[in-house]
Amino acid sequence: MSIRIGDIAPNFHAETTNGPIDFHDWIGSSWVFFFSHPADFTPVCTTEMGRTSQLSDQFEARNVKPIGLSTDTVEEHKTWVLDVNDTQNTTLTFPIVADKDLKVSELYGMIHPNESTTAAVRSVFIIDPDKKVRLTLTYPMNVGRNFDEIIRVIDALQLGDAEKIATPADWRPGGKVIIPPSISNEQAKDIFPQGWDEIRPYLRVTDVNQA
Template sequence: MSLHIGDTAPDFTTDSTVGEISLHDWAGDSWVFFFSHPADFTPVCTTEMGATAALADEFARRNVKPLGLSTDTADEHRAWIADVNETQGVDLQFPIVDDADMKIAQAYDMIHPGQSETAAARSVFIIDPSKTIRLIMTYPMSVGRNFDEILRVIDSLQLADRKGVVTPANWLPGGEVIIPPSMSDEDAKAKFPQGFKTIKPYLRTTLVD
């Protein structure tokens, strides 16, 4: 069964590089960047794990917990982390879960037979503190993820939750945002006393902190 944005992220309990974890309990009141990779001891995956570890402070600042997965064992993950740290110049601390039986990958529709029958594609799930899936992205095995985009999406989702706005194409933090068409001009004036621009009745922009 495929998962969709707005679904509750399936819970699971499994071994990991930091011991047994249950997703929902482990996540607590944090957001989760849950991402899969095809296999340990492979080149693109090694760079992605290094990139995630290097961004530890950026994820923490956003109250986001990274969580990795491949269809390898926790022991294999632990051995691989030494290579990640050595080659990428990082200290990887976030958990990588054991999914040797592929149950989690199958629950999250990470197995794409056109790519592999046993290895997970490069899937991304952004899960909010209510355990709701807010974003799903899948990359082919040959393409490493863009972590600037992952952080940008998290910033956009969190800003939308705080301010009740949406973000335009190529938005970056600090840029103009869009007032949803469902909000009346009267409500917009009250909510955004700094003012807003009306380009079309359905397209109004403003700046928010």
């Protein structure tokens, strides 16, 4: 199954390390960082689970719930979490989906047969409170994710929703933002009273409150 930006994230019921969940009910009114792993007790996955846990305060500040997945059982996940906590100096509390039967992995297109028929690649789905998929990323099994980029894109998505803006290449919080071409100059006067710099008629940059 191919899941595209703007799609409603498919719902599922699954066992996790924090008990059974209905995914849409679990999302509630939060954003979600849903990410998959090839297997428990593997080195790259261990560092990524640990990094997600270490960033728990940053996710919480952005109203984001992390949830992991790998194609192992709840019992295996729980034993692995002890290793994650010990080796990554953290206390992992977010849920990890057990997907031994590959149902969720197949539903979300996480199984790439030319890579593996039984292990999920490193998929990322950023999902908003309306259950819409806002970003997808796929990493190969031997490359760990860039968590700075994951936090950055969540900031960009949330700022864009709040301020009706787009963000330029390599944008970081506090940087200039772009007024979308769909907003006319007349409309922009009300939305951006602080004004803007018009580099081209289609390229207007401004500052917004990014507190």
